[in-house]
Amino acid sequence: MQAVNEVRNKPRKRKTFRMPGAFVILFILTILAVIATWTIPSGSYSKLSYESSSSELKIVNPHGDVSKVPATQKELDKLGVKIDIKQFKSGSISSAVSVPNTYERLKQHPAGIQAIPNSMVNGTIQAVDIMVFILVLGGLIGVVKASGAFESGLMALTKKTKGHEFVLIMLVTILMMLGGTLCGIEEEAVAFYPILVPVFIAMGYDSIVSVGAIFLASSVGTTFSTINPFSAVIASNAAGTNFTQGLNFRIFGLIVAGICLIIYLHWYSKKVKNNPEFSYSYDDHEEFDNMWSVADEKDKEKNIFTNRKKLILVLFVVTFPIMVWGVMSQGWWFPTMASSFLTFAIIIMFLTATGKNGIGEKGVVDAFVNGASSLVGVSLIIGLARGINIILNDGLISDTILHFFSQMVTNVSGPVFIILMMFIFFILGFIVPSSSGLAVLSMPILAPLADTANVPRFAVVSAYQFGQYAMLFLAPTGLVMATLQMLNMKYSHWVRFVWPVVVFVLVFGGVILVAEVLI
Template sequence: MTEGDIPEQNPDEVLASRFPTAYTVLFLLIAVIAALTWIIPAGQYERSMNEEIDREVAVPGTYQQVEANPQGFVDVMLAPTAGFYDPDSYVANAIDVALFVLFLGGFLGVVNATGAIDTGIKSVMQRLKGREIWMIPILMVLFAIGGTTYGMAEETLAFYIILIPIIIAAGYDAVTGVAIILIGSGIGVLGSTINPFATVIASNAAGIPFTDGLLLRMVLLIGGLIICIAYVMRYAMRVKADPSRSVVARQLGAHRQVFLGGQKDQAAVALTITHKIVLIIFALTFVAMIWGVATQDWWMANMGALFLGAAIVIGVVGRLGEKQLTGSFVDGARDLLGVALVVGLARGIVVIMEQGMIADTILHSAENSLGGLSELAFINLMFWIEVGMSFFVPSSSGLAVLSMPILAPLAD
């Protein structure tokens, strides 16, 4: 079956089009959590400063019920804004992450305006002709390294728009490109060996050295990565051999049109000196980001400044005029505006839980349910408790600070 033989519509597409967007789902979750503040008793643990992580953490055994503070209609409406910053104290919540996403989008917009990415993609495809499958293990290993060393997550956004066209031009589908990035970085985070925003913070909050269990995490990382690479390679080879086996088979033509302009074969191209310099600056920007996060305690503001500065340098090197430079930056930021809004909405869920004072109550219930269990039952139940809580606390460091001081002593 060829791409042209595949019909344009099917019942799955119709069903997908009826599914609510991420914005709607997150806003509904805010409303549901607000409703729960009228049902779940309010309560709090006492807090003390943990010098190791420079944050206040809950003190085990100090939970007590407090006067309820149920969240109403106005609170639900304020939650998305409060997800970005506290409207009362003006303390930042997720606004730094949202701004980082916008600066990242602007940076990509400027890079794309130079034409270096498109030309680079075509050049890579010419060089890898017949050996494209080996891109998968190489790239997945690189993303896994990012995940295991510093929890690479938001930072991967830049790579989707770059990698997916390369993968489609190689004869695979968009899902393969997404899988390389998402599964590669995901398995790295799952086996976080030295990730300071998950393993190190969680270990310090629990009062144990982060090197405890390091060998086990390395085994989990390597074993999981091998399985993931094999799975993605198998899927990619099946799709290349028969496009109808793609999970997005009916969108292959549309994806090719969007990412490659409908071209099936890429014309021969040559990278100019300007293109090469732009691509080198592009690569060095991400190297600098990884170095800064891993060794210099950089966070969103620093990374945003890095991408802003790099965008200006690339614009100058690429000989973009002032209007084209700023226009490309704004257009790129606009492309990731939806992601920035999702960040604020997700943080709004946590705000409602904290203002309604039910987060500690939920944690206390988890503490009670884990008491007196066998080792096997404890491990499995604690895993699912953390999974459930991660839906409402979309931050690995935030979840570690919230839960580890209470749940870790139970493991002893």
């Protein structure tokens, strides 16, 4: 009897739900995308693109039939596409644009079971330029780590910043926000983790602070894009308005959002600094520190900051401003950025291999390969996320969802219209995570609806920015999963930190939108 009571009184272990990892989440979403192609009706708008070789506009109707017309403003007006023809001819709009009032229901295009592995492979192929960039970045990191320059530089930096650690967090946050609002730094932000995360660890911060100061800050900057060509400019062009319209509202929003983000990061980082167990990602802090921490105070001889190490660290750091310069002023894309990083990697490999304490040719090659292999998972995540979009597009349901939303916002008042529009873009941001891709697909359809509600078209551009990026803070189909995979952070930990920012963007963004409509 006593034994029975002991069994009854024995505390039961609670079954806790464990959020699956990035690969499993994307696999589940891929399956759901396949199911969606069976349940959501197929349909499509006609698509319009410019052919520079013949100076003609090519129109592909929903059934795939192709017709061509002269590339003139008159022809665009006939089609109801309120975009300046110069935007096509200059290359500002290079992707196919949806033609208003051309939506047609089509025969269902359900995806089969084979679409799951096929989309994963094809998505990876589509993302190969980004993947090569990430692998080269990983190789560069591996070589710099092997040189010992990281450890020595960090020891010197942490001594100089002691007591003023958050100043660096604030400066990084401001710079990343400026990068986001001016040139749309998104995927490129992954390049900043290797140089900054070890610094943040040495200062006593966690993985959440690292992602908040880099990914979240750049995304908030892009949310309130001012002259970002991949968001504000291309969306304004596709909406038939000028990106300078509404610029004062976006600048005001950027300043307020930046101040609020810095306050939020200061509150959180101070809590973590005073009590490491407060960290939302404390469960994984040991694994995170082992992965990214490079400073070892015990080995004083190893941490001597020699001139060679200083030169290596300078070469490593200088690659990043060069990348930003190339993106902003020279139109660099991932292949060029990868070539730039590889050039510096080769120079650093030579410096690391030779000399008194050199590790030799095999040592630097192994370091490069090991560094690249450590980021294979990150690069694959980007490809898998692309695969989900491929399934939705091949199933011809993306346009059906867009058409449904366009019907939803008809015959409503201006303030209601613009708030609904923001939430429409919030949902569409999950389906089409590319800012430029969503702009050219949706703006020609949704922007003209603003005229019927007496809403300025630039307000629709703002709604697109606020709605889409509030979703991209969370959407597994975007860059979030690659970022979390890189830092080995659970998705649930990130959501716990970022949801107040999502609410802030939707609420504060809604206030700005109503002001744009009424003022």
